[in-house]
Amino acid sequence: MASIEQQITGSIRSCIKELYNAEVTADQIQLQKTKKEFTGHLTLVVFPFLRQSKKSPEQTAHEIGEYLQAHESSVAAFNVIKGFLNLTVSANCWIQLLNDIHAQPSYGLVPVTDDAKLVMIEYSSPNTNKPLHLGHVRNNLLGFSLAEIMKANGYKVVKTNIVNDRGIHICKSMLAWQKWGEGITPEKAGKKGDHLIGDFYVLFDKHYKQELKELEAVGLSREAAEAQSVLMGEAREMLRQWEAGDKEIRSLWETMNSWVYAGFAETYKRMGVDFDKIYYESETYLEGKNEVLRGVGEGVFYAREDGSVWADLTADGLDEKLLLRADGTSVYMTQDIGTAKLRFDDYPIDQMIYVVGNEQNYHFQVLSILLDKLGFGFGKGLTHFSYGMVELPEGKMKSREGTVVDADDLMDEMIRTAHEISLELGKLDEMTPEEAQDISRVVGLGSLKYFILKVDPRKNMTFNPKESIDFNGNTGPFIQYTYARIRSVLRKAEAQGIVLPTALPLDFTLSEKEENLIQLLSNFAGVVREAGTECSPALVANYIYDLVKEYNQFYHDFSILREENTVLQHFRLILSANIANVVKAGMSLLGIEVPERM
């Protein structure tokens, strides 16, 4: 079905040709939504055609308007204000459009075909020495939502996670456990594994700081103290033993990591995100080293006298980048090269998207060039989906100062607050404890997710826990509430024995607001498509809010179920049902559940 816009655009082209004998392409025609304060649905900006018409803007607009009214069936009326031609689309066109939407169960979503492009999305990417925090929450929500949006645009999607499971950081936790916690397990401590390991990491840092203080007290400089630290020396030694494959160390490492993974799994599950394939750096970093050495052999990279390996990117406007240390060990970049290679060996990836914070913009710029130099065709095409930091009203998050917001605590807090507010409002009165708990979960997590996703990813954002759980305004609960109310109306209609037709008759009158609602509703497909190219869940979020707000404002004042005119009642129920469907589909693109009642 050609959309109304496409149909009218076509007519405008013929019009320009006939009236002014000039060819214009479709993208020269600016057909946009008419602003609220003017009558009409679609507005044509005629300024670009003045050159062809050689007449005043008003006169040109009038001529085009008259032509369209005569030749284009969907245009019922027009008015001209300055250089703007406002077109009113006929009511039966809108009803036809609603019928079309109503006939499509998954309206707005593109089905995935066998020959669809495959896009891999990497997100989350935690370290195994501490639990997930607020920064990860934004990352996880963006990554998951992005995957859903890409699927809705007809892509095959593989969600992946690269776990940074090796390195000095996990050795610090392991060492602290050996020294001050031998024998403790998550079960014994009554704690999630990731939190337990995080505690030992903090414990290491505490003892390390104390040691530095003591060394500085006897006259050593900061640098000398750091160099002499026994604790840090032991941690480094442990890393060396790990790399050498020491059985005991490896076994401890596996045990402790398994605790962390169990903890992560719980957090991911509650957050509602998942992965199709998990990579571990302990399994990919050697591959990167091989690739770098191959690069040296091919003259793409070069080795210095001390044995370290570098890439010279000055020709690309960047500087020189280290790829292997003098002792032959690999760095972050090396691992990412290895991981990229393994992924492309595993899957026929057409596009690779990395969801990683904007502090790594430079890293991905370099990675792209390095992969390209190594001959990987996908290097240049990789996408770094970069997002800004999450700050608190009090200022920046700093793990060392203990101002980190833990992901588990945060979710607990949101759910608890949702429960308290619901209870206070009497919303839970007629529910079983299980139902009440589920609603609290859906609403609490929904408000958190929506609050984070509605913001343009590129921007740094302030997360205000108090405001986020505000149940008014542009929030998840407001949308969930409207959805629940529509569902309630539909349930009651069914209970009253109202049977909805599969299609509405085309010849009855609609109010202007209802026509606008259909227009807004029909934009869903376009928004999803655009979000796919722009990679922005925020686009979807703000669209849903607009739609829901518009619906609420209009339908708040009268009772659909008491409508006397049957056709009008059917129309309003069908419109409501389709808005509910679109809201549900849109929220699901954001990874947010909608409740049947609340």
Added chain:
RNA sequence: GGUCGGGUAGCUCAGUUGGAUAGAGCAACAGCCUUCUAAGCUGUGGGUCAAGGGUUCGAAUCCCUUCCUGAUCACCA
């Protein structure tokens, strides 16, 4: 200092390929529960779109300069 973001109402944010008088929400104040669910709706006040210049019929949007702010420029990940 180099590179890359960001700067829109007191606060949090929208603002489509440049289009009409720049929009929401929060906060403040004033109304609305015999109504399909008041987690809602209605109304009022609130702006030099960081500043200056340029491009044109037309700029929050594009270009240049300046200011503020964030990230990055590690043999950390």
